[in-house]
Amino acid sequence: MSILAPPAAVRLDARPLYRQVEEILLGRIVGGDWPPGHAVPSEPELAAELGVSQGTVRKAMSALEQRHVIERRQGRGTTVAKHNSETARHHFFRLRDLSGRAVLSRIMVVSSEPGRAEPWEAAALGLEEGAPVHHLRRIRLLDGSPRIFERCSLSSALVPGFQLPAGELAQELYVYLQQRHQVTIRRAEEELSAAAADTETAEALGKPAGTPLLMVQRIAYDVADRAVEVRLSMIDTERHRYAVHLD
Amino acid sequence: MSILAPPAAVRLDARPLYRQVEEILLGRIVGGDWPPGHAVPSEPELAAELGVSQGTVRKAMSALEQRHVIERRQGRGTTVAKHNSETARHHFFRLRDLSGRAVLSRIMVVSSEPGRAEPWEAAALGLEEGAPVHHLRRIRLLDGSPRIFERCSLSSALVPGFQLPAGELAQELYVYLQQRHQVTIRRAEEELSAAAADTETAEALGKPAGTPLLMVQRIAYDVADRAVEVRLSMIDTERHRYAVHLD
DNA sequence: AAGTGGTCTAGACCACGAC
DNA sequence: TCGTGGTCTAGACCACTTA
Incomplete structure (x- = not known):
């Protein structure tokens, strides 16, 4: 940093320095300069490049690590987070068996086709009604039995030309999105309620219609x-x- | 810290210094030396007392703050976390209305009486089967309508002689536990499923038996x-x- | 004005992993 | 052995609250 202008040029911004560093680093990841799996420069290197102390870089990177944007390992270095089946499950799959143990899950694709956004989908995805989306229906087998019927809608604006690899049935969707579409899912919001099984769902799960399900x-x-x-x-x-x- | 023994006496422990500091501070809170609302000494004071730097104390206190054990405010100081109706709701009440807004909640006590732990209660509370517990049944009105039927079991070993204040119906339970029993609830684990309403619940909520409910x-x-x-x-x-x- | 937590620096050493 | 992230220190200054 310059000697006589203590806060330095960057500091015209009112936010703390480490927030600005955090945003700069995130920008390089979002912008694609640093793709998933990329080795992030070391802390001293970044500190020198950005004109801040290593401690400031550390604080910024700790925040990114906590949000699972990057992964740090002592001795090895820091990399941009890359989904794999295990981490995707660990972060986004909350189901456990009655003993609290993790669940063996297998996926069957029921249908996969382009469509138009219904009002509720448009609202959820921040799109115009009728905007192009891709519809995906899947059944998940937990410990061998069909337990989940999923209806997914992907925003075609962000995942253009989405289609499942021919012949390939199961796959962790978020891993596939990252590998084939350069889209990394970082967080999700869920809303839970109880509902009676509609006929389509009941058939998919092999349950009587009206069975109470977690929606x-x-x-x-x-x-x-x-x-x-x-x-x-x-x-x-x-x-x-x-x-x-x-x- | 002493000069020629760099890691110092405390450092015989293999864990990082800030973890040890964290534990010391937590111990004073758990032990009752620092009750809820108590003003924690300033960071420089603690650093001097414990023979570590202020930075180490800061790291320890940041961890405790993140776990809502303490509350820090610039200029004002640090205090031991004290439940109030708002914070208790914010941390432990996850229900929102269909627009995502917070919910107006009112509580009616249905029954409150001592009892013995059923097997499932004993397992959950880490008690022997038949150990003394206190049973509490409540109905919550959300935005004016009865929506939740709660059956609570309190471990009498930790909350001896629990009884609701006569004549007082509603009250945030965790605020009451802290005020009257010096027990501060810090975290909770929840397991969700869907179930058909049993007759007791159906009656309490004014719904037909068999209605799908979130359990x-x-x-x-x-x-x-x-x-x-x-x-x-x-x-x-x-x-x-x-x-x-x-x- | 005084005291608190919040930010930032500069530099030391340690623990781990890869070469 | 070297380079990485992890820990720890000492001290400066800033921003906020209270009196």
């Missing part, structure tokens, strides 16, 4: 906080529970 | 991480949603 509406956002996906999951909770930690 | 089992832990309460909530989600943020 989860999810909106998933990418690293730039754009709504990418809205998903309606109908869950048979006979042998599983949705786990939440409050603190 | 939430909560286990609440105090600052020392002891299970204090297990609660079964049956929720009518006709006009409300349980909101979860995943990141």
Whole structure:
């Protein structure tokens, strides 16, 4: 930093320096300069480049790490977060069996086709009614039995030309979005309620219509906080529970 | 710290210094030396007392703040977290109306009486079967209508002689536990599922038996991480949603 | 004006991982 | 052995609250 202008040029901004550094780093990730898996420069390097102390860089990177935007490991270095089946599940799959253990999950695709946004989908994704989306229906088998019927809508503006790889049935959707569409899902908001099984869902899960199901509406956002996906999951909770930690 | 023994006496412990400081501070809170609302000494004071730098104290206190054990405010100082109706709701009440807005909630006590732990209660609270507990049944009115039927069990070992103040119906339970029993609820784990309304619940909520309800089992832990309460909530989600943020 | 937490720096050493 | 992130220090100044 310059000697006689203590706060330095960047500091015309009122926000703390570490926030600005955080935003600069995030910008490089969102902008694609640093794709998933990329090795981020070391802390001393970034400090020198940005004209701040290493401590300031550390504070910025700690915030990004906490949001799972980057991954740090002592001795190895820092990389841009890259989804894999395990991390995607760990962050975004809250179901456990009755003993609290993780669940073996397998996916079957029921249908996959382009469509137009219904009002509720448009509202969730921040689109105009009738905007192009991609519809995906899936059934999840938990520990071998069909337990979840999912109806997903992907915003075609963010995932243009989406289509499942031919012949490939199961796959963690967010891993696929990152690999094939350069879209990294970073967070999601879910709204839970109880509902009776409609006929389509009942058939998919092999349950009588009217069975009480856990209904989860999810909106998933990418690293730039754009709504990418809205998903309606109908869950048979006979042998599983949705786990939440409050603190 | 002494000059020739760099890591100092405390440092025989393998854990980082700031973790040890965190534990020392938490110990004073759990032990009752610093009750809820107590003004924690300033950072420089604690640093001098414990023989570490202010930065180390800061890191320890930041962790405690993030866990809502203490509250820090610039200029004012740091205090031990004290529940009030607003914070208790904000942390532990996840229901929103269909527009995502907070909900007006009123409580009616249905029954309140001592009892013995059923197997599932004993398991949840880490007690022996038949151990003394206090049973509490409540109905919550959300925006004026009965929407939640709650069956709570409090571990009498941790909340001896619990009884509701005569004549007083509504009250945020965790505020009451802190004020009258020196037990501060710090976190909770919830397991959600869908279930058909049983007759008792249906009657309490004025719904037909068999109506799909959101069932939430909560286990609440105090600052020392002891299970204090297990609660079964049956929720009518006709006009409300349980909101979860995943990141 | 005094005292608190919040930001920022500069530099030391440690623990871990890869080469 | 070297480079990385992780810990810890000492001290400066800023922003806010209270009196």
